[in-house]
Amino acid sequence: MRISLNWLRELVDIQMTPQELAETLTVAGFEVEDLEDRSSWADGVVLGKILEATPHPNADKLRVCQVDIGESEPLNIVCGAPNAKADLIVAVATIGTYLPKVDLKLKKTKLRGVPSEGMICSLAELGLEKDSEGIHSFNLENPELGSDVRPLLGLDDVILDVTATANRADGLSMVGIAREIAALTGSTLRIPEATGVVIEDKKASSKLAVDVSESQACPIYTGTIIEGIKIAPSPQWLKQRLQAAGVRPINNVVDITNYIMLEWGQPLHAFDLDRLQKITGSQDLTVGVRFGKSGESFKTLDSQTRQLKDETLVITANDKPVALAGIMGGEDSEVYEQTQNLMLEAAVFSSVAIRRSARGQGLRTEASTRFERGVNPAELVLACCRAISLITELAGGIPTQQESASNIVDDVTSSEVSLRLSRINEILGSLKRGENTLVESFLQPEEVEGILTALGCGLARETQAKDEKDVVWTVTVPAYRARDLEREIDLIEEVARLYGYDNFSDTLPDQSVPGYLPEDQLALRQLRTAFRAVGLTELMHYSLVKQEGENQVVISNPLFVEYSALRTEMLAGLIDAFAFNLENGNGALNGFEIGRVFWKEGERFKEKDAIAGIMGGDPTQGHWTLGGREKPMSWFEAKGILEAIFKRLYLSVEYQQETQIEQLHPGRTASLWLNGKRLGVFGQLHPQVQEKRELPQEVYLFELNLSVLIEAMTQADNLTRKFKPFSTFPASDRDIAFFVSTDVSVANLEKCMTKAAGNLLESVKLFDEYKGENVPEGQRSLAFRLVYRAGDRTLTEEEVQPKQQKVRDALVKEFNVNLRS
Template sequence: MRISLNWLRELVDISISPEQLAETLTVAGFEVEDIEDRRTWADGVVLGKIAEIAPHPNADKLRVCQVDIGQSDRLNIVCGAPNAAADMIVAVATIGTYLPAIDLKLKKTKLRGVPSMGMICSLSELGLEKESPGIHNFDLDNPVLGSDVRPLIGLDDVILDVTATANRADGLSMVGIAREVAALTGGSLKIPDAAGVLIGDQDPAGGLEIDIMESQACPTYIGGAIANVKIAPSPDWLKRRLQAAGIRPINNVVDVTNYILLEWGQPLHAFDRDRLTNLTGSQNLTIGVRFAKASESLKTLDGQTRQLQDQNLVITANDQPVALAGVMGGEDTEVHEGTTNLILEAAVFSPVAIRRSARVQGIRTESSTRYERGINQAELALACRRAILLISELAGGTATVQKSASGATQMRMTQEVSLSLDRLNAILGPLKRGEDTEVESYLQPPEVESILTALGCGTSRQEGESVVWTVTVPPYRQRDLEREIDLIEEVARLYGYDRFSDTLPTQSVPGYLPPEEAAKRDLRSAFRAAGLTELMHYSLVKQQGDNQVVIANPLFVEYSALRTEMLSGLIDAFVFNLENGNGPLNGLEIGRIFRRDGEVYQEEDAIAGVIGGDPSQGRWVNSGKDNPMSWFEAKGVLESVWERLSLSVEYRQESDVKMLHPGRTATLWLNGDRLGIFGQLHPQIQREKELPEAVYLFEFRLPVLTAAITAKDYLKRPFQSYSTFPASDRDLAFFVADSVSVADLQKTMIKNGGKILESVDLFDEYRGKNVPENQRSLAFRLVYRVGDRTLTDEDIEPLQQKIRDALVKEFQVSLRS
């Protein structure tokens, strides 16, 4: 919010410089992003009068002016403004003046041969307007020629651009900032009042009623009728204050509502009453508050016709929408030059309702910004009376009647919070009382009470073993000061964070990673070592399935639900890389997936990846031919990960995963738990996405992996020394049914091979000629070794025969060797 220092000085006594004030506010939590010193814009510009004017002898569009600035000699100034005329009171930039708005320093010069001793300025040249049609004429009864022109046009001011945090809604008003400055500096407050405002009890123009249909969204609504107003431009003082705050002046009535918005942080809206009656066809008006219907539309003040949704809170006149509540008024009922009768709205709306309504329509206004953070309900009526007072003074209106209605949810006007001195000092610690003070000193009760009183809080002290206060929070801070810790924060903020001693922990504890986080890092390292690049995607996706968790207020349709799996995002990433000429992508992602089963919501961490394409594409070794990765090569990437992590993972055939090839998909199992899936991309999806022939995907449950890596048995694996004796290997070949998995065969061999069987590896598979139907020929290499001697045939053959017998008995294999 842009804060005018001149305006602020009317509300609170300030004796410090703008720079000191900016530093004080920033340290207290109100960051001052910029200091705009307007005094430099017209330093050296004085008030003058054009005494005489004559055409320029050598230029048709220039004229020579004799300007009186209160000195004995008049200034000869060449001026090109089309509106320059004798007897005009103007702003004159004298020799040596620098005008930063146009980056010009005035010096003696000649224009077409005629000397010019200064410059007659327009408002744009002084930085007050973007464009000006000509020089500015001051309408003054007794002008003091030669006096500083800055106080007359508001350039004796300094503007502070202050950012209020989300919890400080009171920081979006001049009164709120004034209260903060008073608490920080000890200055006395001068809050404006609206005493003497008279409001009639009869409505001569017809009946006016208020009907709140959504009491949760609108706790309080005040509607007042003002008759016989005269729309005109606002006085200069009001225009300058709005312009300093970045708001464009419109007319006296609209400017008053904006002025109250800045002064109190209370949005107001003025309706043209005659337009309301024409729209509804009735002199009796019922102003209502309800949510919009899907079929309704409204043309707002920005000229756009908006299709309303059921999340839009609207103001209605006889049930016809006339404004987006708390956001923007309607064009059909706006105040215009011919307006004579008003309906003035002042209301409290729910922050949640206004935030949703504004977001649905893609609008953010000064009004909605304040409602979204919460306004001060206790001073709603005061702000409304203040607006009526100003409208009466500036537009001549008379308040004929005022009606109000309150919903079911009313904000408490008083809120009490308990504060313990021991708790406060335990959190804030000792103070810096002085360099020579050896005894630690803490905040004392009078200091705490002084700070709380400066904040506008009431205090009631209870003495006992410890000092405890019952603190009454002012209404304008009730959304912020709700707990004891909030009060402690305020005491520290106003006392000064730098005035507390710096303390370090008495005993340091070395940091460490939780086992689950260490396991995740090991997993990342293992997959990166296997050649996979880590990826990251949004958890938000487009709504497609019934079991998705749907977002209530999505930003975009594409981000309207939470993902139930991670493979789709990886496929899109693979396509994106190919389209951008980056080649095949071997990627890994660790993230979270979400599911909904009826009313039960579930979420789980997962690790997924994509492997595909020709890893040697573009290299000379293949003579430019593609060499797609096979299923076994892709599986080998995973096997290298399991080997690095010392995990024993089992593969089982799977055919029910829609995104994967039904004949080239497996489920993975670890320690009896289902780990996840791995397989080749379904050919139909491959054709649709125009992907390479072989792309492989996997998705694993991260908790199963981390549980295996963090298990006690895994962490305490004993070391086994390497054997210095040679190994003995035997080959075993047989026919076996296609339905029997290699994993089951290996389990049986390992089980019957005893302790001297070191490894079992499949090295050949064959289907075709001389192989029985529905069977395949498999050949395994079994390696035997011990650490204390070289094995003999007598050691190995009994075990080899035992393995043969077990295979025949369990799987009915036909032995070939």
């Protein structure tokens, strides 16, 4: 909110400079984002009077003016404004003046051969308007020529651009900021009052009734009829205050409603009474508040036709929509030049209802911003009376009828909160008092009472029986802070804020403990490092997806249909990312993602952490070694990437056949097992999905249970890395080949051979597979190389041969293989 320092000084005494005030407010929680010193806009501009304006001898559109600025000789100024004429009182920029809004420094010059000794200014050149048709003239009875024009234009002011937090609705008003400054500085506060407001009793000719059907959305609604007004421009003081706040002046009635909104934070709206009666076709009006109905629409003040929704709160006249409640009025009932009678609305709307209504219409205004944060119902009557008083003063109207509807049962003036001195000092700690003071280093009761009294709180003090040193207050919170100060901790925050956070001591624990990462967090970092090390990029996706499956967790209030449920798996998002990269010419995506998946089992909601990834395309990206040709990634290369990760993490993972994953090829998918627990799945993209998404065939995916992975990594035997020295003795190789059923996996064969060979076996690797001619049907030919080695000697044939024979016997016994060598 833009705060005028001149206006603020009328409400509270300010003895500090604008810069000091900005720092004080910022430290207290009201951040001042900008300081706008308007006095620099017209430094050197003085009041002058045009004595004579004659046509320029060499230019049709220029005039040569003789301007008196209170000096012995008038200035000769060439002016191009069409409204320049004799006897006008104008703003004159003298030689040497710099006008920052047009980036112009005045100096003596000649225009078409005629000397010019200054410039007669328009409001645009002084920064008060975007465009001006001509020079600005003052309507003054006894002008003091040569005097500074800044006080006349409201340019002797400083504007503070203040940002209030969401919990401080009172910070969106001049009175609220004035109260805050008074509390921070102890200055005298002067709250505006409404006097002389009298509503004439004309019940016999009653025109207005109020009927609020949505009392939860609108707890208070007041309508006031004001007759016999005259629409005219606002006085200069009102225009200047609105302009300083960034509000465009329109006419006296509309400007007054905006002025009260800025002053009190209470939005008001003025309807043209005669137009309302014309819309309804009746002299008797029943103003109501309800939610919109399907198919309804009306045009708002911005000339946009709004289609009403079920969540749109509207003001109605005889059940016809005439305004978006708390947001914007209707074009057909707006106040205009010929308006003679008004219906002034003053209401309190539910913050939730206005937020939903504004979001549904895609419209946010100054009024809706204040209603969304919550206005103070206790000051509604005062703000309404002040508006009526100003309208009767500036527009000449007479209030003739006022009707209200209220659904507030509880007392809106105050609320009570208990506050303990011991809790204050426990939370805030000791103070920076100075070394030579005799005062204790904690807040004293008198200091707390002074702060809370400055905030406008009422205090009732008592001493606890259990602890005579402790003090407990019953704090009566003023109505304008009732939404913010609801608990004891809120009051403690206010005490710290007003006393000054920097006045409390910095304390650290007596014995600090060195920080460390828990084992699971350390393991998670090692996981990320391992996946990045093999060339996978970490990805991030939303956990929100489109509602499709039956076991999904559905969100009750989704922002979009595409984000209406929580994901049950992560593969779909990775496939989308892979396709998106290809469509944008970025090549194949090799990446992984760590996230959470959610699902329902009956009425119970469940979740778990997972790590998933996708790989595909050419790992070499068509290097020159292949003549620029692409070499698609094979299933075994993709599997090798996973195995490299597991090897880096010292994990032994087993592979088994898997056919139940929809997105993966049923014949090229494996389930992964770790320490007897299912770890996850790995496989090639299903051909149907590949064809539908127009993706390459060589795309591979995996999804692993993160908790199983972390559990294995944090086991005691895996945390300690064991070093095994390299053997300096030669190895002894043995090959074995046999026919075996295609149903037997290579992993089971390797496990059998490793167990049978004992501790002399260093490695076993498959180096040949053959199917076809001379191989029995339903079988395949496999050849393995077994490497034996000892760390302390060279193995002899007598040591290796018995081990190899055990391997042969075990294979025949367990898998019924047909040995070939």
